[in-house]
Amino acid sequence: MGPRPVVAEVRRAVREAVGDVPAGALVLVACSGGADSLALAAALAFVAPRAGxxxxxxxxxxGLQEGSARQAAEVVRVxxxxxxxxxxxxxxxVGRDGGPEAAARRARYAALDEAAERLGAAAVLLGHTLDDQAETVLLRLARGSGVRSLSGMAEVAGRYRRPFLGITRATTAAACEALGLRPWEDPHNADARYTxxxxxxxxxxxxxxxxxPGVAEALARTARLCREDADALDAWAESAYQNVQADSAISEKLGPLPEGSVVLDIAAMGxxxxxxxxxxxxxxxxxxGASAGALGASHVLQIDRLVVEWRGQRGVDLPGGVAASRRYGTLILARGRP
Incomplete structure (x- = not known):
């Protein structure tokens, strides 16, 4: 007799997620001991040797709560x-910049990156589920985010892979029960101070x-559709970016510019x-050279006005010491003001 359907489902998800990893490579699972990541660890333990x-x-x-070291040791034992x-x-x-959730996330991913490099891991599996994806979409929707942000968490992002984005939290809990695993209930998951x-x-x-019923599934589906649209728009924009670079004749009229400057032909963007x-x-x-993390929609809107609503206005200062200005039918983005 085969495994319970919920167990087969989590194993299938992991098998598909690591299908392109070279034979003999190391795959790590990031596991807190909760039901999602514990089911992921058990699935990887089953799939990995069978996939070579x-x-x-x-x-x-x-280190944010009493007994965290003991819990971490228990996860390693399991x-x-x-x-x-x-x-x-x-x-x-964990630092304090950006609030406790963001600070913990930064510290966690920095540690995972270091471990993956040191151990030579080809991939790191994360236990985010369909429910996590739905929550992410709602949080970003409340902030007025665009289509890229509403696309939620990616199934693959560099070395990180999320096999369970199509699987519910209830399924991972049921898989743990079927396998005789006892998940840890993180007290922070019930702390209403966290958004x-x-x-x-x-x-x-x-x-x-x-x-x-079905709201979480619908939100996760929205994320997938938004990601498809965002990928297509990003590919279009990358091609367009190459095509709107100002030619050498125009650039010569501008005189010397700081190293790394970008000059775009405004007419070509019309x-x-x-x-x-x-x-x-x-x-x-x-x-x-503008800071990608600090460059917001309002900054891009101000740059866009230099292109489509030009009234002789001054340039736009951007994060990272970069300024955008308009001269001779071009848009110049450079460190400092040309």
């Missing part, structure tokens, strides 16, 4: 029972009650749809 891969585990001790090797605790210090916890415990249930043009402008600003 090595499966390992890392758990991050954020990893040994599952046959995952290596299995390590990564102890981090995501309020979305999970209050907002999504309210939407389900008022609109009917027929681009707004969504593509603004992606081109963001791409150019980052290429010139």
């Amino acid at each position: 891969l090595r499966g390992g585990l890392v758990t991050v001790d954020h 990893a040994g029972e599952l046959g995952l090797e290596p299995a390590e605790v990564l102890t981090v210090t 995501r916890v309020r979305v999970r415990s209050r907002l999504l249930p309210a939407l389900e009650e008022e609109l009917g 027929d681009l749809p707004v969504a593509v043009r603004r992606r081109v402008l963001r791409r150019a600003a980052v290429a010139a």
